[in-house]
Amino acid sequence: MSEPKVFLLPDLGEGLTEAELVNWLVAVGDEIRVDQPIAEVETAKSMVEVPSPYAGTVAVLHGEPGQTLDVGKPLISVTPVGAAESTSASPSAGGAPAAAPSSPAAEAAETYREEEKAGSGNVLIGYGTPGGHGVARRTRAPKRASGADAGAVQVSEAEKAADELILMRTRVPGKLGAVISPLVRRMARDHGVDLGGLQGSGTSGMIMRRDVEAAIKPEPAASQAVTAPQPAAASAPEPSSAGGTDSRTGLGITGRTPVRGVRKAVAANMSRSRSEIPEATVWVDVDATALVELRAGLKKSDPHHTPGLLAFIARFVTAGLRKYPELNTRIVTTGDADGGTGQEIVAFDGVNLGFAAQTDRGLMVPSVRNADKLSARELDAEIRRLTAVVREGKATPAELGRGTFTLNNYGVFGVDGSAAIINHPEVGILGVGRIIDKPWVVNGELAVRKVTELTLTFDHRVCDGGTAGGFLRYVADAIENPGSVLADL
Structure with missing residues (x-):
């Protein structure tokens, strides 16, 4: 009997090494086609439908909803189309197989083989059928266990090595x-x-x-001996059920929520940012009256295609980053000939502008690719599109993980300012507070103006206060005098 083909959980892009299985879209015994979605998995960045590279009958589902699966581990086993017919045509294991009669199943099998050769072209990040790239996709038939464990798949060391070669086709972003x-x-x-x-x-x-x-810098042997037992103790999970009394506070426990998915990714990234980046914060109050009036005037003439205020500010930010490119960089660790490590500042040709978006799954930061080449209207359309995509949980890793600078509009929460945490590995984040009426001196007289607060948090390793202050002042001046600045963009 032809053994099932085992499909491993593919690389999901952006360095993600695991995903939570949300639910199966197929069941054991179902007939599936090439590229048919078979499961929904949730990564630290988005919800993803995983398509099958094989056509046939579902033999084994490797995992239960709610389980966290590692990239490269078995996801589903599929018995190829036509396997049953070819098996029944052979009288014994040692006999020569008879020619399979022409049948719809045989034709489907031939179609499947042709699809295997040509590839469907559908691509998940880091995985997909070849589809014209001239690279054949490797498949393998796994060993089957005997007896009561006949449904389990055993992977040998040689097969693991082969699987690793497949996974090595994963691209490093950038x-x-x-x-x-x-x-x-x-x-x-x-x-x-x-x-x-x-x-x-x-x-x-x-x-x-x-x-x-x-x-990797080797740790002293003595240090390793002392710290070796600690990870096991630190990783011991707490009981998952509610109830009982907390030993520290003496209060009753009403519930426990596992830190995973987006929340786990956010927690890890924010912790890394605070531990690695020597950040500093500068801020300024800005009279946004002229910008508010400019947008109101545009809305009267074209109510359906007027950019939002955030799009205008995004346009000013990208212009400011061209003038102060130090804030559109990142720091990477390098090695030297002596085995030591150093650092270098990497600059970019263009701006991928990230913006914070609150969703039911947590805080997401999609990025507008090549934002510096877009107009305010184009920025507005892309910001709206990406916001809708992340709230639906359908953003791709590429849309979520490639920003070079972040714009955060926390004014929507009704607050004036915040010392934001930099979205590692970026080196700066600009926050915009709510726009409210405030007393303001204009031409020596007190007036009521539309005022907002801009807050810039930056990595002090890439620039000093003069550069940060210059960038912040540039964006503030653009908000206060939008007409003259937009004329020059």
Whole structure:
């Protein structure tokens, strides 16, 4: 009997190494086609429908809803189309198989084989059928256990090595030729190695395990001996059920919520930002009356295509980043010939402007790609589109993880200011507070004006207060005199 093909959970992009299985879209015994969605999984960035690269009958579902699966582990086993017919045509295991009669099943099998060769072209981040790229997708038939465990899939060491080769086709964001496996990514993450700053020693710049190991600074043996037992103790989970009494406060426990998905990613990123980035904050009150009046005038003439205030401010921010490019960079760790480590500031040709969006799944930061090349109207349309996408949980990792600077409109929450945490590995975030009526001196006289507060948090390693203050003042002046600034953009 033809053994099932095992589909491994594919790489989901942006360094993600695990996903939570939300629910299955198929059941054991179902007939499925190539690229049919088989499961919904939730990563730290978005909800993703995973398509099947195989056509056939679902044999095994590897996992239960709510379970966290690692990239590269079995997701589903599929018995290929036509396997049953070819099996029944063979009288014994050792006999020569008879020619399969022409049938719809045989025709479907041939269609499946042609799809396997040509590829459907549908691509999930880091995975997909070849579809014209000239690269054949490798598949394998796994070993089957015997007896009561006949439904379980056993993966040998050789097969694991082969699977790792498949996973090594994963792209590192921002580096076209450097590809790494999730195992290498996890090693780098656990040791704080920035893969974006490594030069791979493999073919076409591929980042290998040895490259990450070379970038890891060895710990003293004595320190390792002392700290080795600690991770096991720290990772011991608390009881998952509610009830009981908290030992620290003496209060009753009403519930426990696992930190996972988006909340887990946000917590990890914010902790890393605060621990690694020496941040500083500057702020200024701004008279936004002229901008509010400008938009009101545009809305009267074209009520359906007038950009929002955030789009105008985004336009000013991208212009300011061109003038002060130090804030549109990131810091990466580099290695030297002596085995030591250093740092360098990486500048970008363009701005991918991230903006904070509150969703039911938590705070998301989608980014407008090449925002510096868009008009205020184009920025407004893209901001609205991305906001809708993230709130539906359908944003791709590429839409969520490639920002170079973040704009945060916390005025929608009715607050004036906030010392925001930088979205690592970026080096700056600009916050905009609510716009309210305040007393303001205009031409020596007191007047009521529309006032907002801008707050800039920046990485002090990439620039000093003069650069940060200059950028903040540029954006503030643009808000106060939007007509003259827009004329120059």
